[in-house]
Every structure is written in C-alpha cells, then in structure tokens.
Amino acid sequence: MRSPYYPARSVLFRKEASGVTYRVPALLYLPRSNAFLAFCEERLSPSDSQAHLLVMRKGTFYRNYVEWEDTRVLGTALLPGHRSMNPCPVFDEFTGTLFLFFIAVLGHTSESYQLVTGKNVTRLCCVSSTDGGDTWGPATDLTQRVIGDTIKEWATFALGPGHGIQLKSGRLLVPAYAYHIDCKQCFSQLCQTTPHSFCFHSDTHGSTWRFGEAVPGPESVECQVVSVDQEDGANVLYCNARSPLGCRVQALSLDDGAVFQGGQLVPRLEEPRNGCHGSVVGFPAPIHLSQHGRGLPRRPPRSRHWTSCTVPSNGTSTDGTLGCSKPSSTATSASASFSAPVQPASTPTENLSRSASAAHTAQGPTVIIPTNQSRSPQNFLTPTWVVYSHPTRPNSRKDLGVFLSPFPRDPDSWSGPWVIYEGPSAYSDLAYLELSPTPGAPPAVAFACLFECGTRTAYDEISFCIFTLYELIDHLPANTPLSRYGLDAERSRGPRTKQQAGTVNKKSYNHVLHEINSSGKVYRKSQRFFPVHKTCVAYETRHLMECKEQMKMKREQFVWVTEENYQTVPSGQQDLDNLFDHHPHHPQLLHNYTARG
Structure with missing residues (x-):
C-alpha cells in the first residue's frame, strides 16, 4: 500500500491569540487576471453569533506558484448594526463585474433564535467590484427588492456559502437556502420550520435579481450548484446540498435554477452528525475519458506537477509537516510554488525568499490531461464531470477529502474519497482552473481548494492547496465505481517490485523526491541536484543530506550530479533545463512509467 499523499498547503488565515477566528471560506478564480480571491468571515470567536466582518486575500497565479497579498478587511461589505456572514462571490464574464453576496444579521441574534421565534432579522446584501476585487462599492440591501413579502414566510435564510456560477446564457446564480415556516404558533411561541435549498438568479448581469423555487423533498440547507453538460448536448443544473439525514x-x-426536481439522497456522500458544508465544481471531461471505456489518454511528454509552499505575511510558518517554508520576519506577502507529491516532512525548511525566483524552486512530474470544449465531427459534446470536497469521517468533521463523479446525475457514480488533509476540518470551497505549462501545450486540469482545518479544532486556520485531476484519479481508492466509466485502466498501482528497462522504481524515487532543500541553501534553476539512475533521471528538491541518508543502502545505483558535471549525463546535453525537458526518462515522465503494467 502506498503512503498517503496530501497536497501541500498555504495557510491564508490563522486564529489569533486574542480569539479572533476566521471561518466560512469562499474561493473564486479569475482566469482573465490569473487571480485567486479568498474570502472568509472574521469572527470574535468561533461562534456564529460572534461573526463580525468579511475579509479577503488576493493571490496572483504565476506559472507555478501563487503570490498572496496581505489580508484586507472589506469595509464596505456591512450594514450598520449587523454582522456580515456567508460570503458568496460570483463573476460576470460578460461585463467583468465581480459580485460579493453576503447576509447581514442583526446584532448577535442567533440562527436558532430566529428558527424558534420565526422572527427573521437577516438581510440579503451585495457589494461589487469592477477591478478584480481591488476596490469595492458600497453595500446594497436587496432584501425588499428581491425577496419582498416572502421574507415573512422564512424564519431565516442564508447564502451558499462559497462561490456562485455563471451559465453560458449569461445567467448569474447564487446558491441559497431558507427555513420555511410550517406552523408559527404550534406550541405557544415555538415555530416549526423546514429548510430547503434554492437559487437567486439574474439575467440582467446583476441589475435585477429573482429567486427560484425551493428544492422539494428531503431537507436541504447549505448548497452549491454546477452547470452540467451531457454528451447529447443537453444541459442540467446540478445542486448538491448539506442535509441532516446522514448523507x-x-x-x-x-430551466437553469428556476425550478428543481425532487431532491434525492446520495448515500455515497456521507454527512457527519448535523451535516457539514461541502463544495462542488464542474469541469469539461478530458478527451477520451469522457467516452466511456476508452481508458486514460496517453500522457503528453511535457507536464508539470504542483504542490504548495508558502511564506505567510504574518511572520509565522506554515505547517512544517507539509514541507512549507518559514518566512523572514519582514515578509509582507505569501507565495506558493507547486511541485511533486512528497511524504510529510519531519522538519520545516529554512528561510525562503518571497521573490518569484525563490518561489520557483520545486518542479516535478504530473500528467497533463487535455480538455475538449467543442463538439467533435460526430456531434459529441464534452460532458461535465464534478469534483466534491467534504470531511470524510461519518461521525465528526475530520479528514477533508475530494470525490469525483463522471456522471453526477447518478447518485451512485461518486468515487472517493482521496483525503487531502488528515485531521480536524470543516467547510471548504473549490475552484477549477486550467494550467498551460508551455506555449502550445494542451491545458492541464487542476483544482484549488480553500478549507477550514487545524490540529486541535477544525477552526484553527483556513488553508489553500492546488491539486491536478491526475493526482485525484491516481489517489482515489480502488474499490470505487471508476471502472464503470473506464477510469481505472491506467491508474498507478503502487510501488513496483522489479526494475524494468525504461521504467522507474517508484520506491527508490520516493526516497529522492522531496519538496524544498532545507540544508541551509535554496537550490534554484542553476543549482539543482538530482540523482541519475541506470535507467532514469529523478531530481531531489528537498533535503540533500536526508536523501543521501535514506538512500545509503542503494547509493551505488546513483550518481549525484551538480551543475558542474551534468554535461556528461546524458551525453550531449549542454543546458540543465534542456536536460529536464528532453531526457527520455526525466522526472516529469515518472507517472508514464509507474502507471503501467
């Protein structure tokens, strides 16, 4: 059995000593500007009634790292005398306008008080930005204009939380849920309510908003939606909601969210007691994989692998067990670089410069899975697959995992989970992005996840990570429904026991492949170290002495190569970057060899 692999993460928000806590993450990726926007609530304590303001961090995504700006308070996203909660961003691709929806709740009034009394003190609010979140306009209270007198039929309501979406038609969708009052005076002043999910929508690029009908059937609360294309050209809106019913x-x-069909339970997606928020994001299925039974596509020769390493702006280090770096005390921004999967490190790395060149310190193998967003000559429309994130423990909010469904309409189509964080974890939000490592190369499918986590509680911090579709498929459990959709034909089958010509011994490779050199020196492009095997090239990017110690029993099989003597291995290669790009067994092709046989 392979050792578990967790994508390295950057801590964007951390609980303060004063008790100030950051909760309810929302993530949005803007492809136009290659920017991530990370939102959350700033609370005086973890309690819902102690929510205060909304804050955000903006990250610029470069070729293989993210540089994060400092935390900013959204000073306009509030109503006087109210607390701002449940951020829900949505971007209009047609106008370039970014909307941030949120609810404003009067004072410290709790949700339970509203449910018991039926006295709704929640308002629907929105701020907007036309410069990618750099500046924000004043808050607009949309409650009366959008909900009107229907607000009297709701004991309370909330948004998302997490991202909204825009459909191909231009319609903007903001997921929401409301507690409908069934009987207001059933037992003295006690109120009976039933929660159901629904969507706010706009067909006027945010000028006017309406709300659709609630999801009938089982109780449903916090939710997100995905626009799902099907191979025959049909399209449906898929809603995935939290429920207190165990799944x-x-x-x-x-009809794009105006009316939903009856809700159905998804037994494969378990909920802990009382449920927990989860996130869904859709993406166009990779070529060939969308045609059932054809197996994974052949992997292109040029590819990248991504892992995160950060320099926090608050002068504190991220979790050393994930290979992240300690910042200098004067650091004012966080940068994240992405490299190959590693086993958790035993020690944190040394200081890493916040410059772009220093952040570009680790690259490794991944597989580009190309996408196709147009019809083929046979009138084939690329279907939509869906990824879902949620804590995986059935009895507690622990072990955040991701699931994959090639056919989300089928509640039994979910495969997973791949646990990406082991320990206390709760709310999360996903974003889909395409990575183009080199000009002219097909895009690589990747996902970003912003999630609550911690060592003692799930609300110690909010972290960010990126992982690829291939990583997800490769780490899904073997006993999942992938075979029905032809997705398990070429998944990695764990360590090989015998070295074959043209293949890589993955066990040996794992001894070598680490994340950042922590021996007091950062090795950059001109100073890379890597071992050369008789039949392969892999490179070391973490702890040179640690690697040598781990490999002392097999040292005779490796030659340690530096920039001074790399020209001789292989013969004729005069440029270190060319060596990595063109050597027939360079580490970016590792998965090509380990995934077969």
Whole structure:
C-alpha cells in the first residue's frame, strides 16, 4: 500500500491569540487576471453569533506558484448594526463585474433564535467590484427588492456559502437556502420550520435579481450548484446540498435554477452528525475519458506537477509537516510554488525568499490531461464531470477529502474519497482552473481548494492547496465505481517490485523526491541536484543530506550530479533545463512509467 499523499498547503488565515477566528471560506478564480480571491468571515470567536466582518486575500497565479497579498478587511461589505456572514462571490464574464453576496444579521441574534421565534432579522446584501476585487462599492440591501413579502414566510435564510456560477446564457446564480415556516404558533411561541435549498438568479448581469423555487423533498440547507453538460448536448443544473439525514442531497433543474426536481439522497456522500458544508465544481471531461471505456489518454511528454509552499505575511510558518517554508520576519506577502507529491516532512525548511525566483524552486512530474470544449465531427459534446470536497469521517468533521463523479446525475457514480488533509476540518470551497505549462501545450486540469482545518479544532486556520485531476484519479481508492466509466485502466498501482528497462522504481524515487532543500541553501534553476539512475533521471528538491541518508543502502545505483558535471549525463546535453525537458526518462515522465503494467 502506498503512503498517503496530501497536497501541500498555504495557510491564508490563522486564529489569533486574542480569539479572533476566521471561518466560512469562499474561493473564486479569475482566469482573465490569473487571480485567486479568498474570502472568509472574521469572527470574535468561533461562534456564529460572534461573526463580525468579511475579509479577503488576493493571490496572483504565476506559472507555478501563487503570490498572496496581505489580508484586507472589506469595509464596505456591512450594514450598520449587523454582522456580515456567508460570503458568496460570483463573476460576470460578460461585463467583468465581480459580485460579493453576503447576509447581514442583526446584532448577535442567533440562527436558532430566529428558527424558534420565526422572527427573521437577516438581510440579503451585495457589494461589487469592477477591478478584480481591488476596490469595492458600497453595500446594497436587496432584501425588499428581491425577496419582498416572502421574507415573512422564512424564519431565516442564508447564502451558499462559497462561490456562485455563471451559465453560458449569461445567467448569474447564487446558491441559497431558507427555513420555511410550517406552523408559527404550534406550541405557544415555538415555530416549526423546514429548510430547503434554492437559487437567486439574474439575467440582467446583476441589475435585477429573482429567486427560484425551493428544492422539494428531503431537507436541504447549505448548497452549491454546477452547470452540467451531457454528451447529447443537453444541459442540467446540478445542486448538491448539506442535509441532516446522514448523507448529501442532490437535485436537478432543467430551466437553469428556476425550478428543481425532487431532491434525492446520495448515500455515497456521507454527512457527519448535523451535516457539514461541502463544495462542488464542474469541469469539461478530458478527451477520451469522457467516452466511456476508452481508458486514460496517453500522457503528453511535457507536464508539470504542483504542490504548495508558502511564506505567510504574518511572520509565522506554515505547517512544517507539509514541507512549507518559514518566512523572514519582514515578509509582507505569501507565495506558493507547486511541485511533486512528497511524504510529510519531519522538519520545516529554512528561510525562503518571497521573490518569484525563490518561489520557483520545486518542479516535478504530473500528467497533463487535455480538455475538449467543442463538439467533435460526430456531434459529441464534452460532458461535465464534478469534483466534491467534504470531511470524510461519518461521525465528526475530520479528514477533508475530494470525490469525483463522471456522471453526477447518478447518485451512485461518486468515487472517493482521496483525503487531502488528515485531521480536524470543516467547510471548504473549490475552484477549477486550467494550467498551460508551455506555449502550445494542451491545458492541464487542476483544482484549488480553500478549507477550514487545524490540529486541535477544525477552526484553527483556513488553508489553500492546488491539486491536478491526475493526482485525484491516481489517489482515489480502488474499490470505487471508476471502472464503470473506464477510469481505472491506467491508474498507478503502487510501488513496483522489479526494475524494468525504461521504467522507474517508484520506491527508490520516493526516497529522492522531496519538496524544498532545507540544508541551509535554496537550490534554484542553476543549482539543482538530482540523482541519475541506470535507467532514469529523478531530481531531489528537498533535503540533500536526508536523501543521501535514506538512500545509503542503494547509493551505488546513483550518481549525484551538480551543475558542474551534468554535461556528461546524458551525453550531449549542454543546458540543465534542456536536460529536464528532453531526457527520455526525466522526472516529469515518472507517472508514464509507474502507471503501467
């Protein structure tokens, strides 16, 4: 059995000594500007009633790292006398306008008080930005204009939380849920309510908003939606919602969220007691994989692998067990670079410069899985697959995992989980992005996840990570429904026991492949170290002495190569970058060899 692999993460928000806590993450990726926007609530304590303001961090995504700006308070995203909660960003690709929806709750009034009394003190609010989140306009209270007198039928309501979406038609969708009052005076002043999910939508690029009908059937609360294309050209809106019934609830809409069909339980997606928020994001299925039974596509020769390493702006180090770096005390921004999967490190790395060149210290193998977003000559429309993130423990909020469904309409199609964080974890939000490592190369499918986590509680910090589709498929459990959709034909089958010509011994490779050199020196492009095997090239990017110690029993099989003597291995290569790009067994092709046989 392979050792578990967790994508390295950057801590964006951390609980303060004063008790100030950051909760309810929302993530949005803007492809136009290659920017991530990370939102969350700033609370005086972890309690919902102690929510205060909304804050954000903006990260610029470069070729293989993210540089994060400092935390900013969204000073306009509030109503006087109210606390701001449940951020829900949505971007209009047609106008370039970014909307941030949130609810404003009067004072410290709790949700439970509203449910018991039926006295709704929650307002629907929005701020907008036309410069990618650098500046924000004043808050607009949309409650009366959008909800009107229907607000009297709701004991309370909330948004998302997490990202909204825009459909191909231009319609903007903001997921929401409301507690409908069934009987207001049933037992003295006690109120009976039933929660159901629904969507706010706009067909006027945010000028006017309406809300659709609630999801009928089982109780459903916090939710997110995905626009799902099917091979025959049909499109449905898929809603995935939290439920107190032990598993998630899903529902479909054939009219872009105005009316939903009856909700159905999804037994494969378990919920802990009382449920927990989860996130869904859709993406166009990779070429060939979308045609069932054809197996994984052949992997292109040029590829990248991504892992995160950060320099926090608050002068504290991220979790050393994930290979992240300690910042200098004067650091004012966080940068994240992405490299190959590693086993958790035993020690944190040394100081890493916040400059772009220093952040570009670790690269490794991944597989580009190309996408196809147009019809083929046979009138084939690329279907939509869906990724879902949620704590995986059935009895507690622990071990955040990701799941994959090639056919989300089928509640039994979910495969997973791949646990990406082991320990206390709760709310999360996903974003989909395409990575183009080199000009002219097909895009690589990747996902970013912003999630609550911690060592003692799930609310110690909010972290960010990136992982690829291939990583997800490769780390899904073997006993999942992938075979029905032809996705398990070429998954990595763990360590090999015998070295074959043209293949890589993955066990030996794992001894070598680490994340950042922590021996007091950062090795950059001109100072890379890597071992050369008789049949392969892999490179070391973490702890040279540690690697040598781990490999002392097999040292005779490796030659340690530096920039001074790399020209002789292989013969004729005069440029270190060319060596990595063109050597027939360079580490970017590792998965090509380990995934077969």
